[in-house]
Amino acid sequence: xxxxxxxxxxxxxxxxxxxxxxxxxxxxxxxxxxxxxxxxxxxxxxxxxxxxxxxxxxxxxxxxxxxxxxxxxxxxxxxxxxxxxxxxxxxxxxxxxxxxxxxxxxxxxxxxxxxxxxxxxxxxxxxxxxxxxxxxxxxxxxxxxxxxxxxx
Numbered sequence: 001x002x003x004x005x006x007x008x009x010x011x012x013x014x015x016x017x018x019x020x021x022x023x024x025x026x027x028x029x030x031x032x033x034x035x036x037x038x039x040x041x042x043x044x045x046x047x048x049x050x051x052x053x054x055x056x057x058x059x060x061x062x063x064x065x066x067x068x069x070x071x072x073x074x075x076x077x078x079x080x081x082x083x084x085x086x087x088x089x090x091x092x093x094x095x096x097x098x099x100x101x102x103x104x105x106x107x108x109x110x111x112x113x114x115x116x117x118x119x120x121x122x123x124x125x126x127x128x129x130x131x132x133x134x135x136x137x138x139x140x141x142x143x144x145x146x147x148x149x150x151x152x
Contacts, residue, residue: 001113003043003060005133006148007035007140013077016148020067023075023148037136042129043151044113049098049126050089059086059137063149075150080141087141090134095127 006027008016016023030036039046047060063076078086107117116122140147 001043001151002041003039003046003149003151005037005039005136006030006150007136007143007145008077008148009145010080013146013148016066016075016077020075023066023150026148027150034136034139037132039129039133041114041116042126045107045117045126046130046133048107048110048112049102052102053093053098055089055093057082057086057089059090059133059149061151066148073150073152075148077146077148080144080146083137083140083145083147086147087137090130090137095130098130099123099126 004027006023007030008026012026016026027036043060047058050060051058057078059078063078063082066075066077067073104117104122107122108115116125137147
């Protein structure tokens with residue numbers, strides 16, 4: 001399972017709320033651009049770390065459902081105002097602060113997916129994905145844009 005984020009315009013979000021089955025069309029067009037972010041399998045550990053840190057908005061598993069779950073997802077969205085809140089929380093919390101006091105064994109003990117937390121590269125993996133999200137949400141906030149997220 002991998003986490004993906006997609007920056008959309010307010011108009012695109014309105015269309016996707018009406019026709020959520022078009023999500024994959026939008027995601028395919030945005031892939032590889034600054035409008036998309038892929039955090040791979042780091043989503044669960046980032047959810048765990050940001051939850052421990054007391055983030056205001058659960059930007060990993062939170063948001064408003066775009067449609068009911070069928071097989072993948074379901075996709076959820078954050079309004080432009082919520083994106084501003086997420087971006088502010090991310091930008092004021094560096095990864096060192098986020099991971100301070102957390103032992104990798106704790107991630108294993110809590111069965112945090114994908115259970116690869118025993119190697120020294122695990123923190124680098126999380127750091128890279130976290131920093132990608134900081135950049136992604138800063139761009140979406142600057143554009144005053146909503147964001148859609150899905151875990152597939």
